[in-house]
Amino acid sequence: MTRTAVIAGQGALAPAVIAALEEPLVFALEGFAPDMPVTPFRLERLVPFLDELIGQGVQRVVFAGAIRRPRLDPEAFDPRTAQLVPRILTAMQSGDDAALREVLDVFEEHGLEICGIEEIIPDLLPSEGLLTGNPSEADRRDAARAADILAGLGPFDVGQGAVVAQGLCLAIETLPGTRAMLDFAAAHAGLRPSLNGPRGVFYKAPKPGQDRRVDLPTLGPDSVTQAAAAGLAGIAWQAGGVILLDREESIRRANAAGMFLWAREE
Amino acid sequence: MTRTAVIAGQGALAPAVIAALEEPLVFALEGFAPDMPVTPFRLERLVPFLDELIGQGVQRVVFAGAIRRPRLDPEAFDPRTAQLVPRILTAMQSGDDAALREVLDVFEEHGLEICGIEEIIPDLLPSEGLLTGNPSEADRRDAARAADILAGLGPFDVGQGAVVAQGLCLAIETLPGTRAMLDFAAAHAGLRPSLNGPRGVFYKAPKPGQDRRVDLPTLGPDSVTQAAAAGLAGIAWQAGGVILLDREESIRRANAAGMFLWAREE
Numbered sequence: 001m002t003r004t005a006v007i008a009g010q011g012a013l014a015p016a017v018i019a020a021l022e023e024p025l026v027f028a029l030e031g032f033a034p035d036m037p038v039t040p041f042r043l044e045r046l047v048p049f050l051d052e053l054i055g056q057g058v059q060r061v062v063f064a065g066a067i068r069r070p071r072l073d074p075e076a077f078d079p080r081t082a083q084l085v086p087r088i089l090t091a092m093q094s095g096d097d098a099a100l101r102e103v104l105d106v107f108e109e110h111g112l113e114i115c116g117i118e119e120i121i122p123d124l125l126p127s128e129g130l131l132t133g134n135p136s137e138a139d140r141r142d143a144a145r146a147a148d149i150l151a152g153l154g155p156f157d158v159g160q161g162a163v164v165a166q167g168l169c170l171a172i173e174t175l176p177g178t179r180a181m182l183d184f185a186a187a188h189a190g191l192r193p194s195l196n197g198p199r200g201v202f203y204k205a206p207k208p209g210q211d212r213r214v215d216l217p218t219l220g221p222d223s224v225t226q227a228a229a230a231g232l233a234g235i236a237w238q239a240g241g242v243i244l245l246d247r248e249e250s251i252r253r254a255n256a257a258g259m260f261l262w263a264r265e266e
Numbered sequence: 267m268t269r270t271a272v273i274a275g276q277g278a279l280a281p282a283v284i285a286a287l288e289e290p291l292v293f294a295l296e297g298f299a300p301d302m303p304v305t306p307f308r309l310e311r312l313v314p315f316l317d318e319l320i321g322q323g324v325q326r327v328v329f330a331g332a333i334r335r336p337r338l339d340p341e342a343f344d345p346r347t348a349q350l351v352p353r354i355l356t357a358m359q360s361g362d363d364a365a366l367r368e369v370l371d372v373f374e375e376h377g378l379e380i381c382g383i384e385e386i387i388p389d390l391l392p393s394e395g396l397l398t399g400n401p402s403e404a405d406r407r408d409a410a411r412a413a414d415i416l417a418g419l420g421p422f423d424v425g426q427g428a429v430v431a432q433g434l435c436l437a438i439e440t441l442p443g444t445r446a447m448l449d450f451a452a453a454h455a456g457l458r459p460s461l462n463g464p465r466g467v468f469y470k471a472p473k474p475g476q477d478r479r480v481d482l483p484t485l486g487p488d489s490v491t492q493a494a495a496a497g498l499a500g501i502a503w504q505a506g507g508v509i510l511l512d513r514e515e516s517i518r519r520a521n522a523a524g525m526f527l528w529a530r531e532e
Contacts, residue, residue: 092433148422152418153418155414156411156414156415158435159438167358169424169441172438172440174436175434175435176457180453180454188441
């Protein structure tokens with residue numbers, strides 16, 4: 001049997017992943033632990049933590065849910081992890097993606113396999129198709145424009161989401177995340193040039209070049225409710241590159257709001 | 267004498283430009299008129315308006331202040347302007363910049379010269395240098411990163427501003443504008459990884475490839491106050507590409523808030 005460790009972040013992804021695995025070991029970064037029984041670990045003691053995983057017979061590791069860059073306590077480092085610091089700090093200069101990739105490399109150097117969500121629950125990543133509703137031509141143009149904007153931001157490790165209405169960009173996701181962006185779009189929805197025209201699209205995609213084994217963008221019922229509050233026509237995302245949690249409830253809410261849900265081929 | 271027409275937008279730029287000119291004629295797009303005596307015109311009657319300018323001996327036109335894409339009333343078009351609609355609508359598909367450039371072309375085809383702010387009040391566009399304060403190394407890195415992000419967004423006609431703190435992008439300017447972006451950054455300032463670390467930079471630049479005769483990004487005392495409210499270390503901008511209104515008052519407020527103001531060489 002392959003023993004799997006789950007690094008659980010906050011949000012609804014971790015419980016879904018845990019439920020799909022047989023007797024996983026569940027860990028979480030101290031300070032970012034979700035509301036469930038987990039064993040905490042600290043990045044300052046990464047190497048002893050990896051030793052512990054190996055000692056417990058773990059062969060593969062799944063990252064489930066968002067992890068923010070933690071604040072590091074210089075006094076908490078053990079000597080072996082301390083030796084990794086220059087490497088990780090150097091990577092941080094190039095952004096969070098690079099830093100995370102460096103951490104993943106450390107896992108792999110210890111013989112652990114990093115396993116993506118799609119290997120465990122492929123159903124969570126809808127492939128191309130309309131899940132509900134029907135985007136208009138204008139909606140399709142707005143989705144294409146949002147996809148272009150995110151692709152343009154790719155090299156800069158910024159966001160995974162954008163809102164475009166009537167060809168105009170209302171919001172781009174940054175550090176504060178999706179909910180903050182959709183709140184912003186809701187607050188400024190009245191700026192659409194034609195108030196009775198196309199209502200706009202929330203589009204989500206992984207950053208180009210991001211490591212798809214971790215931190216894939218995630219949608220779910222709450223995203224639908226927030227996008228509905230922003231008055232949008234629907235949600236589109238890069239087919240195969242975005243996690244959709246609780247598909248049934250997401251579709252139900254989209255139908256109630258008259259919105260489409262569209263896994264779009266890039 | 268060269269007679270100049272000012273197309274006045276909202277904000278403090280138009281009064282500054284008008285004050286610098288001898289007996290200018292002042293016009294404003296209906297619905298976007300600033301709080302001053304102006305002659306309104308409608309985009310739906312652009313060709314008769316241009317005839318009127320020529321008839322009054324106008325040779326050059328200055329655009330002073332932001333103009334938003336107006337809502338068009340199909341019934342208000344005169345026949346000659348109506349013939350331009352397909353051309354302008356086609357340009358709109360490529361974004362506001364393209365649409366505006368098309369409108370400027372129409373002005374020029376009527377023999378009017380479009381004149382940039384720098385030709386009239388060069389002092390409004392600070393060239394390279396520190397106006398006050400002194401950005402740290404971290405601030406300089408944040409400014410460079412924000413400049414890179416805006417450059418990456420260039421082809422998509424999105425924003426002219428971004429906020430970066432500790433290498434992380436807190437906000438990107440979109441349709442709702444600078445004030446909305448800085449309010450957003452202020453609301454989420456607590457997300458900076460190190461709360462006692464570098465406070466972050468508001469950076470502003472024209473969109474790459476934008477027509478520099480119109481709609482240059484503008485900073486002023488209010489920007490300083492808003493950036494201070496977001497807890498930022500300072501404001502940087504592309505030297506020669508950004509208008510700074512009321513330099514003295516802007517510097518006074520920056521000094522009061524302990525912030526730098528930096529016209530940065532790209």
